[in-house]
Amino acid sequence: xxxxxxxxxxxxxxxxxxxLPGCRERIVYTGAGDWLLLAExxxxxxxxxxxxxxxxxxxxxxxxxxxxxxxxxSIPNAVFDVQFAVLLDTDQNPATGLSSSNADDxxxxxxxxxxxxxxxxxxxxxxxxTSGRQNENYVFGWDTTGQGGWSIEAxxxxxxxxxxxxxxxxxxxxxxALGNPSQIDVVxxxxxxxxxxxxxxFDHIPDLNEGHVTIDLDNGSVAQTPSQxxxxxxxxxxxxxxxxxxxxxxxxxxAR
Ligand SMILES: [Ca+2]
Ligand SMILES: [Ca+2]
Ligand SMILES: [Ca+2]
Numbered sequence: 457x458x459x460x461x462x463x464x465x466x467x468x469x470x471x472x473x474x475x476l477p478g479c480r481e482r483i484v485y486t487g488a489g490d491w492l493l494l495a496e497x498x499x500x501x502x503x504x505x506x507x508x509x510x511x512x513x514x515x516x517x518x519x520x521x522x523x524x525x526x527x528x529x530s531i532p533n534a535v536f537d538v539q540f541a542v543l544l545d546t547d548q549n550p551a552t553g554l555s556s557s558n559a560d561d562x563x564x565x566x567x568x569x570x571x572x573x574x575x576x577x578x579x580x581x582x583x584x585x586t587s588g589r590q591n592e593n594y595v596f597g598w599d600t601t602g603q604g605g606w607s608i609e610a611x612x613x614x615x616x617x618x619x620x621x622x623x624x625x626x627x628x629x630x631x632x633a634l635g636n637p638s639q640i641d642v643v644x645x646x647x648x649x650x651x652x653x654x655x656x657x658f659d660h661i662p663d664l665n666e667g668h669v670t671i672d673l674d675n676g677s678v679a680q681t682p683s684q685x686x687x688x689x690x691x692x693x694x695x696x697x698x699x700x701x702x703x704x705x706x707x708x709x710x711a712r
Pocket of ligand 2: 545546549550552572573575
């Protein structure tokens with residue numbers, strides 16, 4: 457009996473090793489196991505449905521990167537009650553894109569994405585005006601040659617998911633729209649309850665000044681990095697005529 461145990465263990469290892477590559481190819485999107493955890497965020501701010509977990513879908517081979525934020529409490533209506541922005545530093549260069557060094561150049565100032573320089577933004581949400589919706593579920597690119605800002609319209613968000621009374625929001629982007637990067641540094645900012653001018657909350661995931669996460673598309677892995685300081689103060693009460701996340705001017709007064 458004593459000699460059989462190592463043999464059984466070895467056989468089990470061989471079976472697992474043989475199955476693993478096949479499992480990677482046969483991922484079916486039916487449950488939490490299909491998502492890679494990027495970051496866990498504290499229960500912060502005054503809005504009960506602030507962000508808890510940030511995920512990316514585990515299949516890097518289909519050309520689409522899908523992101524999911526899971527909240528502490530249920531979101532009454534995810535279309536109107538949150539704006540989920542996934543900020544992507546596709547050249548891993550903090551000196552390009554939206555960063556803490558240029559976020560104050562805009563009115564109102566952008567909320568800087570911790571320590572990265574975001575070149576693209578997957579924006580799952582809308583800006584509501586009295587005349588309708590603007591900037592709905594779109595991937596924007598940072599304009600580095602003109603005046604800056606999210607003026608490049610890359611593509612519509614893939615597979616937007618904005619349910620009622622659920623605790624998650626999802627949206628994706630094609631890798632081709634991002635220029636097929638091999639690694640991406642990521643910070644998400646979820647604006648919770650955007651039209652509540654006293655309690656709305658810019659929830660950073662990873663948390664404010666807690667750095668970013670890195671998606672390694674070549675190796676199929678994710679990694680967190682040490683925290684760094686963004687060091688920018690935001691005045692939440694200014695500039696209601698400009699979208700707080702996209703920075704785009706809103707044509708009419710906001711309806712809600
Ligand atoms: Ca949070
Ligand atoms: Ca950059
Ligand atoms: Ca946070």
